[in-house]
Amino acid sequence: MYAVTYHRAASVADATKLAKGKDAKYLSGGMTLIPAMKTRLAAPSDLIDLGHIADLKGIKVSGKTVTIGAGTTHSEVANNAKLKSVCPALTDLAGHIGDPHVRHKGTIGGSIANNDPAADYPAAMLALDATIVTNKREIAAAKFFKGLFETALKEGEIVTGVTFTAPEKAGYEKFRNPASRYAMTGVFVAKSKDGVRAAVTGAGDNGVFRSKEVEAALSKSFAASALEGVKVPSKNLMGDLHATPDYRANLVVVMAKRAVAKAG
Amino acid sequence: MSDVSLVVNGRKVSGSVEDRTLLVHFLRENLGLTGTHVGCDTSQCGACVVHVDGKAVKSCTMLAVQASGSEVVTIEGLANGAELHPVQAAFKEHHGLQCGFCTPGMIMAATDMIRRHPEGLDEATVRAELEGNICRCTGYHNIVKAVLAASKTMAKSKGKAKAKAA
Numbered sequence A: 001m002y003a004v005t006y007h008r009a010a011s012v013a014d015a016t017k018l019a020k021g022k023d024a025k026y027l028s029g030g031m032t033l034i035p036a037m038k039t040r041l042a043a044p045s046d047l048i049d050l051g052h053i054a055d056l057k058g059i060k061v062s063g064k065t066v067t068i069g070a071g072t073t074h075s076e077v078a079n080n081a082k083l084k085s086v087c088p089a090l091t092d093l094a095g096h097i098g099d100p101h102v103r104h105k106g107t108i109g110g111s112i113a114n115n116d117p118a119a120d121y122p123a124a125m126l127a128l129d130a131t132i133v134t135n136k137r138e139i140a141a142a143k144f145f146k147g148l149f150e151t152a153l154k155e156g157e158i159v160t161g162v163t164f165t166a167p168e169k170a171g172y173e174k175f176r177n178p179a180s181r182y183a184m185t186g187v188f189v190a191k192s193k194d195g196v197r198a199a200v201t202g203a204g205d206n207g208v209f210r211s212k213e214v215e216a217a218l219s220k221s222f223a224a225s226a227l228e229g230v231k232v233p234s235k236n237l238m239g240d241l242h243a244t245p246d247y248r249a250n251l252v253v254v255m256a257k258r259a260v261a262k263a264g
Numbered sequence B: 001m002s003d004v005s006l007v008v009n010g011r012k013v014s015g016s017v018e019d020r021t022l023l024v025h026f027l028r029e030n031l032g033l034t035g036t037h038v039g040c041d042t043s044q045c046g047a048c049v050v051h052v053d054g055k056a057v058k059s060c061t062m063l064a065v066q067a068s069g070s071e072v073v074t075i076e077g078l079a080n081g082a083e084l085h086p087v088q089a090a091f092k093e094h095h096g097l098q099c100g101f102c103t104p105g106m107i108m109a110a111t112d113m114i115r116r117h118p119e120g121l122d123e124a125t126v127r128a129e130l131e132g133n134i135c136r137c138t139g140y141h142n143i144v145k146a147v148l149a150a151s152k153t154m155a156k157s158k159g160k161a162k163a164k165a166a
């Protein structure tokens, strides 16, 4: 790791002030940023630690409206009883990110700001039609996730939380890479009064996306059997040493079936 | 450079370190607590697991300055003098280690896992919970046995303590 200067921010306003004019990066759980700094893929001059800002933490559920602070850890999301009662698919997703030690540190804000093409949360945010809240504005998930590790965030902008309306039914299933354990393809399906949304992570060559084919089939009937024989085009899917685009196209349908079955 | 102060295994410690110093290096090199190991560069193996403010974390993926002000427990903090912690005793009894490199992290992960599952553990849960700890020797069977045995012993002694208090 290259030398870096650490600052502990007391508030969101303090954090933006500390970052100004520097080649700084915000540090949340550090579960992505620190490994990247160790391998020198990231080399910020300054780190602004958001980990001690109380305003960024916590989960609020009022009726069907859910708000999760950016600094809330995967483990806190996984174990929140109120959230589980309105959106068990999301607590289940959080409980299967990485491993227990990673879940104790990693945060939802860090995960979505990072927008790894194989990360789990972006699929949930897109399928739940969530709003990403920053210190400056509110951004619909569909506009927020822009590509591989790319988001709508501007220089210095901080994600403060996410908010969404709990769906009637939702489910998430991923096919894990046997070594890295990241999703080789993961599908989040959600059914609400506005219709069905299905978002795919780990498979798109430009990051998370919605599958029209899966959504069309599930809009007719929200059941795994509705996906029988459905074909997803392999164009614009990722191909690497783990799986070809065709293999991933098939996985999208298989994971969508399992996700719907889980949604009940 | 930054000043770091921590409570490690119940003892107040402090030091001045480069900001990029990882918590694991602070523990090993500044404090001489070499029980915590480094097994990988990728935050995957779990040889470096310690407890920070009561939660298991990978000390190779946290800066020492980031932890400043926290309470840390390492493998050296578990035994009560010559008396092994029940998880340590179970690893010994059930042959839960061979070379021993992964063991400190395994034991710190196991104590955290047992704390988070007061309802008790079964084999499938233990295996899933060990996702973040890699062992190159044992094939995990005896590690799983040891964790299950320790969780039973600890539940029993907790039960006894409760009965005494009542």
Ligand SMILES: Cc1cc2nc3c(=O)[nH]c(=O)nc-3n(C[C@H](O)[C@H](O)[C@H](O)COP(=O)(O)OP(=O)(O)OC[C@H]3O[C@@H](n4cnc5c(N)ncnc54)[C@H](O)[C@@H]3O)c2cc1C
Residues within 6 Å of the ligand: A025, A026, A027, A028, A029, A030, A031, A032, A033, A034, A035, A050, A070, A096, A097, A098, A099, A102, A105, A106, A107, A108, A109, A110, A111, A113, A114, A116, A118, A119, A120, A121, A153, A157, A158, A159, A160, A181, A182, A183, B042, B043, B044
């Ligand atoms: C072994 C291992 C396994 C993992 N497995 C999975 C997995 O299966 N699925 C998965 O989805 N993820 C996985 N992860 C990644 C993990 O979920 C991370 O927690 C997450 O990607 C980043 O969150 P963080 O809080 O650690 O962010 P950090 O690492 O602190 O930051 C990540 C990036 O986001 C920026 N950032 C952080 N917070 C904010 C904010 N509030 N506003 C603006 N920018 C911000 C940072 O500057 C940085 O660029 C794994 C990580 C490890 C080490």
Ligand code: FES
Residues within 6 Å of the ligand: B037, B038, B039, B040, B041, B042, B043, B044, B045, B046, B047, B048, B049, B058, B059, B060, B061
């Ligand atoms: S040394 Fe920390 S996870 Fe491998």
Ligand code: FES
Residues within 6 Å of the ligand: B096, B097, B098, B099, B100, B101, B102, B103, B134, B135, B136, B137, B138
């Ligand atoms: S006992 Fe050798 S790595 Fe686990």
